[in-house]
Amino acid sequence: MSGDNWTEQHIPDQRGRVAIVTGANTGLGFQTARMLALHGATVVLAVRDVEKGERAATRITEEAAARGVAARHRAAAVRGEAGVAGGVTVQALDLACLDSVRSAAADLRAAHPRIDLLINNAGVMYTPRRTTADGFELQFGTNHLGHFALTGLLLDRLLPVPGSRVVTVSSTGHRIRAAIHFDDLQWERSYSRVGAYGQAKLANLMFTYELQRRLAPHGTTIAVAAHPGLSDTELARNTPAALRLPVTWLAPLIAQKAEMGALPTLRAATDPAVTGGQYYGPGNRGEVRGYPKVVASSPASHDRAVQQRLWTVSEELTGVTFAVA
Template sequence: MSSKWTADQIPDQSGRLAVVTGANSGLGLITAKELGRSGAHVVLACRDTAKGEAAAREIRGAAPQATIEVAALDLGSLASVRDFAERFTGEHDRLDLLVNNAGVMAPPRRTTADGFELQLGTNHLGHFALTGLLIEQLRAQDGARVVTLSSGAHRFGAIDFDDLQRERSYNRWRAYGQSKLANLMFAFELDRRLRAAGSGLLSVAAHPGYAATHLQSAAAPTVDRVIMKATNALFAQSAEMGALPTLYAATAPSVAGGDFIGPDGFAEQRGHPEVVRGNAASRDEAVAARLWSVSEELTGVAYPLPATASVR
C-alpha cells in the first residue's frame, strides 16, 4: 500500500450503489462526495433529511456528475432502521457498498427510542440491525463491501455484559469506548461469519485518527466543546484526511475482509491510510460471538450466517 494514498486514487466507481450513514456532515459527507465524484450512485442516509438535502446540494456543486439521493434513517430507532431497509430494498435491486459511518460521541447519558444507551444503540446496534437487514442485497453483488467505522477509542473500551446499557454506572467516555470496540468487534466477527459461509462479501473496519469534525462538539458539555475546539485547531488533521481510511477501505482493490484501516502517522492519529491492528480485546472471538448473539436478541435482526465461536 502506498503511504501517500489519496482520494485521487479511488478507482472508477461507475455502476456501484453505495449507502453512507450520517452523510450530511463531517466524514460521512466527504466520503459520499468522493464516492459520487468517482462515479458511484450514493444514498445519503440521514436522520435530518433537510440537512441531507443541503449536503446533496453541496456534493452536486463540487461534483456535478455525481448522482445523489437522500433517505431518512435514524439509527437510534429500530423502527426507522426497518423502514429505511424496506424502502431501500423496494426501490433498489442492488447494493455494492454500505458505509456504517454515523455516530455520536460522549454525550450525557441518554437513551434511544428503544431504550438503549444512546452511544451503544446508535453507533453499534443501529448499524448491526441495518447491515443485517441489507445483507442479502450485499451478498448478491460481486465485490460488495461493508465498511464499519471504529475509533482509536476502542482501546479504552470494554464490553460489559453485566451493565451493557450503563444503567448502574455511566461514564460517557467509557460508554463511547465500548460502542467503538463493539463496532470493531462487529466488523471482525462479520468477516469471520462471511468466510464461514463462503461469501465473497467483504467486511472491513476503518478509523479516522484525530480528525476535526462536528462530532467532538455535537453532544458534549459546554466546557468540553470549548476544549475540543482548541485541540482541533492545534492537533487534529482535516476531515478530508480523516475520511481517507474509510475511502481506502471502501474502494482500494488490495483490501481484504477483516482488514482494519487507519492513519499511518504517530499513534494512528493522522496521516495516510494503512492496515493497522485493533487491540487484543477486539480480537476476542468468544466475546465477539456473545456480543453478536446479544445484538441479535436486542435488535430482533438475525443474520443468515453461521456462528464461528462458542458463546460464553
C-alpha cells in the same frame, strides 16, 4: 496496497456501484459520500435530518456537475455502457430507532436490487446519559445496535454482488476505558460518557471481525473497519467539560481536516487490495493523522468468545438475524 500516501486520487472508477453512507450530511460521512459520487458511484445519504441531507446532496451534485461527472455518465450511457447512472439521493434513517432502521431498510431494498457498499459511518460521542427510542443507551444503541440491524436487514442485497463491502467506522476510542459490559450494557447502574463511547466503538470492531468470519465462506462480500484519527468535525461537541478546554486548544493544532479523516474509510471501501477483517486508520505515529494504512486494534477487540457473545446479544436486542451462519 496502492502506495504509502494513498489519497482520493487512488479511488478507482466507481461507476455502476451503489453506495449507502450513514450520517452523510456532514463531516466524515459527507466527505466519504462526496468522493464516491465524484468517482461515479450512485450514492445514498442515509441521514436523520432529511432537510440537511437534501442540502448535502445538492452540494455534491453541483460539484459533480461542475467537474463534468454528470456529462461523463451521459456519454457512457450513449455508448451503451451498463450501470453508469450515478446520482445522489437521500434516505431518512434514525439509527436510534429500530422502527426507523426497518423502514429505511425496506425503502433501500425496494430502490436498490443490489448494493455494493454499505458504509456504517454515523455516530454519536460522549453524550450525556440518554436512551434510544427502544431503551438502549444512546451511544451503544446508535453506534452499534442501529448499524448491526441495518446491516442485517440489507445483507441479502450485498451477498450476490462480487466485491461488495461493509465498512464500519470505529475509533481509537475503542482502546479507552473500553470493554463490553454484558452485566450492564445499557449503563443503568452508573454512567461514563467516555466508557460508553469506548464500549460502542469496541463493539463496532468486534462486529466487523465476527461478520467477516461469517461472510468468508460466501466469497463475495467482505467486512472492513476504519477510523479517522483526530479529525475536525462536529462529533466532539459533547466532549465532557474536563476535557473541553484541552481539546479546544489542541484540536486546531493536531486535528486533520474531514477530507483527510475520510480517507481510511474510502480506502477500506475502494482499494482493490483490501481484504476482509482489515482495519484502516491514519498511518502517522499515534494514528492521529496521516495517510491511511492498515493499523492494529486492541487485543480486547480480537477476543472471539466476546465477539460471538456480543453478536448473539445484538440479535436478541434488535430482533435482526443475518443471512449468514
